[in-house]
Amino acid sequence: MAVELLKGNVAFAEAAVRAGCEAYFGYPITPQTEALEHMAKRMPALGRTFVQAESEVAAINMVYGAAAAGVRTMTSSSGPGISLMMEGLSYMAGSEVPAVLVDVMRGGPGLGNIAPAQSDYHQLVRGGGHGDYRQIVLAPASVQELIDLTTLAFDLADRYRIVAVVAADGSLGQMMEGAELPPMRDLAERPDWAVTGARGRAPNVVSSIHLDPEELEAFNHHLQAKYATIAANETRAEAHLLDDARVAVVAFGTSARVAKTAIAAARAEGIAAGLLRPITLWPYPEAELRALVDRVDALLVVEMNTGQMVEDVHRIVQGRVPVRFYGRTGGVLPMPEEIVDAIREAVAVPGGAPSPAAQEVPA
Amino acid sequence: MTMVAPEPQLTPVFSYPESLAHVPTHYCPGCTHGVAHRLIAEVLDEMGLREDTIGVASVGCSVFAYRYFATDFAQAPHGRAPAMATGVKRANPDQLVFTYQGDGDLASIGAAEILHAAVRGERITVFFVNNAIYGMTGGQMAPTTLAGQKTASSPKGRDVATSGAPLRMSELLAQVDGAAYVVRRSLHDVVNIRRAKKAIRQAFEVQRRGLGFSMVEMLSTCPTNWGLKPEEALSFVRDEMVPAFPLGDFKVPAEMQERPRGGRAAAASAEGTAP
Numbered sequence: 001m002a003v004e005l006l007k008g009n010v011a012f013a014e015a016a017v018r019a020g021c022e023a024y025f026g027y028p029i030t031p032q033t034e035a036l037e038h039m040a041k042r043m044p045a046l047g048r049t050f051v052q053a054e055s056e057v058a059a060i061n062m063v064y065g066a067a068a069a070g071v072r073t074m075t076s077s078s079g080p081g082i083s084l085m086m087e088g089l090s091y092m093a094g095s096e097v098p099a100v101l102v103d104v105m106r107g108g109p110g111l112g113n114i115a116p117a118q119s120d121y122h123q124l125v126r127g128g129g130h131g132d133y134r135q136i137v138l139a140p141a142s143v144q145e146l147i148d149l150t151t152l153a154f155d156l157a158d159r160y161r162i163v164a165v166v167a168a169d170g171s172l173g174q175m176m177e178g179a180e181l182p183p184m185r186d187l188a189e190r191p192d193w194a195v196t197g198a199r200g201r202a203p204n205v206v207s208s209i210h211l212d213p214e215e216l217e218a219f220n221h222h223l224q225a226k227y228a229t230i231a232a233n234e235t236r237a238e239a240h241l242l243d244d245a246r247v248a249v250v251a252f253g254t255s256a257r258v259a260k261t262a263i264a265a266a267r268a269e270g271i272a273a274g275l276l277r278p279i280t281l282w283p284y285p286e287a288e289l290r291a292l293v294d295r296v297d298a299l300l301v302v303e304m305n306t307g308q309m310v311e312d313v314h315r316i317v318q319g320r321v322p323v324r325f326y327g328r329t330g331g332v333l334p335m336p337e338e339i340v341d342a343i344r345e346a347v348a349v350p351g352g353a354p355s356p357a358a359q360e361v362p363a
Numbered sequence: 364m365t366m367v368a369p370e371p372q373l374t375p376v377f378s379y380p381e382s383l384a385h386v387p388t389h390y391c392p393g394c395t396h397g398v399a400h401r402l403i404a405e406v407l408d409e410m411g412l413r414e415d416t417i418g419v420a421s422v423g424c425s426v427f428a429y430r431y432f433a434t435d436f437a438q439a440p441h442g443r444a445p446a447m448a449t450g451v452k453r454a455n456p457d458q459l460v461f462t463y464q465g466d467g468d469l470a471s472i473g474a475a476e477i478l479h480a481a482v483r484g485e486r487i488t489v490f491f492v493n494n495a496i497y498g499m500t501g502g503q504m505a506p507t508t509l510a511g512q513k514t515a516s517s518p519k520g521r522d523v524a525t526s527g528a529p530l531r532m533s534e535l536l537a538q539v540d541g542a543a544y545v546v547r548r549s550l551h552d553v554v555n556i557r558r559a560k561k562a563i564r565q566a567f568e569v570q571r572r573g574l575g576f577s578m579v580e581m582l583s584t585c586p587t588n589w590g591l592k593p594e595e596a597l598s599f600v601r602d603e604m605v606p607a608f609p610l611g612d613f614k615v616p617a618e619m620q621e622r623p624r625g626g627r628a629a630a631a632s633a634e635g636t637a638p
Binding site for chain 2: 022023025049051053054055057058059061062063064065066067068069070071073087088091095195196197198199200203204205206207208209
């Protein structure tokens, strides 16, 4: 395979095709619609399923049906559509069916705008739908990683019978850059639990109901045990220039990419800055973050929201190291110079008040 | 020499359908869900399709349908059975896929999903059990509740001025090009039960032939939430529901339409034809 110039939305859709996605269901929403359009061309040409649903509510329930039938299936959307999918995501967690969801995040709340944001972190990482459940959340920072993590999402979803989410944003979806697509994979066999018609076997049932409270409690404990296994085996993070760092930036996705430019600039003026980039937002790289506590003077969390992941950072470091925050929101991207300023402040007064820049209101 | 009397050769005339699981149901005495279940199971047996069928249960009293049918089953969120069935059918195009939905599920919260499943002409069969009330939650007003009918959430009777009039889903869906077969039957007496069974078979045939979306609406009882005895509930269907929800064939593919045969059959057919 060769490096091609690929648009993020097209890249993850084609990665899904090559990972063996047999059924795509979606609804148009900016900034991810090119993915739906790519699937509208590609899936029927391969004899696979493409349905433009009447709503995101319907799309996620079509995914639920195809997942119950044991085929690799996915949908993609952005904030307002993801909100409508919460019902289906909760049911899929409750019936343990695998599926992939790509959220190309945009500015919220409400209709917000169509510019890049990371403000669906709580919704994706904390659950969003009702009940005690988790989904794997993968955060790419480049078009190549959109491809690689979409492929990984299908494999993890199948391995653990769980929903795997790729948390991208509008800039990743819309940008074009060089990336390499993997070869086409063969379609997988149907799992033995799927509803395919009970020919020569006892009927299969896919359901999330456990009317008896103790039975439901036991099922929830089963889920939690599965989540613990995933946390033990599937946590991923990138450590960038952390070995000698006095200030560690913690950022994911596009924020992390901007932070790398800022870290290079800070190092050019003699500040030992580094980056911890969570690739899995759930399970969170807790051990990697905790390992920094005794080694750095301050943590600087950078997000494209008003401070969502920073709550996880506080939870994990338990006040043992100062945590500062810098965020831009509403679809505004942080600029490298702004992050350099925040790094300088963190060096000057590690335990100081939150960065004034964080509260700065753009004119 | 000992004479052994030959065992009497008995021919079973009534037995438990293979497509029904041998479990007690949770349905109330006098509820016609059991009749609807049995009819579907009998047809699956007769068509030899039990092992080639996937049901999709909805939310409401029939939420546990997956326990009662001996086929593969999935259980959908409230109103979403047609969307879930779309995913199941697209992944299993050779399987017979049906949903089993009540009137709150299909006509209220799932109005968009049922409409667009019909618009797409999904090759699924929908069994729409209409008893004009929310049963599972204790008898609240549904979109199909009759004008003036008292329910737990319309204690003075359904006020058409503020809550609208009963929604006739079969008539609505028959207008959709993708709908191939849409009929309304009733389960209030033997003659109508037999007609319902025939419609179930036809709906499955429509799906097997790939003709499009098919739906059989069945007027049903809810003696518990109507506050009626079982036999009074059957009379309520006949006397109150049938006038509001006329029985008949709203859409039948040309190749499946029967010619009038004259005599009683023609009379029955005319009686059962919608205006």
